[in-house]
Amino acid sequence: MLTKITNVRVFDGERVVPSTTVIFDHPYIISIGENDDVPDGGQVIDGSGMTLLPGLIDSHVHTKIENLQLALQFGITTELEMMGHWTPEQRREIEERNDVADLRTAEFGLTAPGGHPSELHSKVGPPPGKPRGPPPSAGPGHKHPPARFVAPTASTPQEAVQFVKDRVADGADYIKIMIEEGSVLESPGLPLLPKETLAGAVTEAHRNGKLVVAHVLTADATLQAIEVGADGLAHLFLDQPHTTTVVESIASAGAFVTPCLVLNSSIMGKAPTAFASDERVRAKLSPPWIKTLNSSFNTFPEGKFQDCLDTVLALHKAGVDILAGTDVSVPVPELGGLAHGASVHHELQLLVEAGLSATEALRAATSVPARRFGLNDRGKVGKGLLADLVLVDGDPTTTITDSLNVRGVWRRGVKLEV
Structure with a gap:
């Protein structure tokens, strides 16, 4: 339905427009700042006292259809998955629906045999009916995992190159690599891939025009990811305070960081x-999700969360792009402190606590991830862009908690009915 929102404050992804009119229809924004009459059948909304935002982007999730539905209720119109398997049929279903958040995915992440995230199976268990043994190597000629959710692995540069080729063939939007030895996850000694293997994957990904995002939770892993040429870091290291060396290395490489402060807080036992x-x-969460959100990982309680906040601010001051992400996955208390959709708003609050302004935090969930992941049709409120929009009471550009005052969500111009 053609919709006109009048007298509304707009955060367009970069700046604030105090009061204007926005007109949109499925699937695009038609005009901003014009006062044309809405044709018959259109809806007019008086946006006085409200703020219109671009649909929010969660830059780190592990998801499925019902979680995409939940995320949309909180105004998250795009989830960027960092590990998971989707069939072509499932991807088409998402593209054709307006009642779920959109999806981009890395497909499987590159890891060593027995490497992260295999240790998490002890907490959530392997998928029903799937083998409990170590997953097979990708190997030359390997194109598809032998069973859904059983991730392929690699051990050599040649296998890593083949792994990337397979992900590209399977429709991966970007490539994920794992550098995780397990010390902050109560699993020290996890197998790691050699630098030359990681570098081979990065080179092949770039040859195919794909971004490379690295899983890192320690400062050493962070430096290694930068050394092999990763374009972004899917986490913030939490094992030590930041140093000038680490901050300057990330900044000079032009890499972005998705801190997932909500996850770090959970890992440190803070529910x-x-x-x-x-x-x-x-009000929007089921009992299992409420229980999960009230829980925590609690695998590194000796960590200092203030160090994480200080690191984010140092990176921000150094010019590093900060993206809002959560690493939310399934409603299991052992992986707690997180919930789809809701935790993006918590992450925004923590970014402000770290020292970003409310507007800068909102950019981290809108225009910045859109720019870094090449999502040129979203992340902003602009003529001709997708009408992925969120209307909230109040002004989250000054009071970030107002982002939770959701009054309306539109996915491609179609209002979510709940």
Whole structure:
């Protein structure tokens, strides 16, 4: 339905427009700042006292259809998955629906045999009916995993190159590499891929025009990811305070960072009970998700969360692009402190706590990830862009918690009915 929102404050992904008119229809924004009459059948919304935002982007998830539905209720119109398997049929289903968030995916992440995230199976178990043994090597000629959710691995540069080729053939939007030895996840000694193997994967990914995003949770892993040429870091290291060397290495490489502060807080045993008790959050979550959000990983309680906040601010001041992400996956308390959709708003609050302005935090969930991941049709409110929009009461550009005051969500111009 053609929709006209008048007298509304707009955060366009970069700046604030105090009061204007936005007209949109399925699937695009038609005009901004014009006062043309809406044709018969159109809807007019008085946006006085409200703010219109671009649809929010969660730059680190592990998801499925029902979670894409949940995310959309919180105004997250795109989820960027960093490990998971989707069939072509499932991808087409998502493209054809307006009641779920859009999806981009790395498909499987590159890891060593027995490497991360295989250790998490002890917490959530392997998929029903799937083998419990180590996954097979990708190997030359390997094109498809032998069973859904059983991730292929690699051991040599040649296998890593083939792994990337297979992901590209399977429709991966970007490539994920794992550098995780397990010390902050209560799994020290996890197998790691040699630098030359990681570098081979990065080179092949870039040859195919794909970004490379690295899983890193320690400072050493961070430096290694930068050394092999990763374009972005899917996490913020949490094992030590930042140093000038690490910050300058990331900044000079032009890499982005998705801190996933909500995850780091959870790993340090801090369950977000105050956030979970907010009725704007609870009202949209099922009991399993409420229980999960009130829990935590708690695998590195000796960590200092203030160090993480300080690191984010140092990176931001150094000019590093910061992206809002959560690493949310399934409603299991052992992987707790997170919930699809809701945790993006918590991440925005933590980015502000770290020292970003509310507007800078909102950019981290809109225009910045859109730019870094080449999503040129979203992340902003602009004529001709997708009408992925969120209308909220109040002004989250000054009071970030107002982002939870969701009054309306539109995916490609179609309003979500809940």
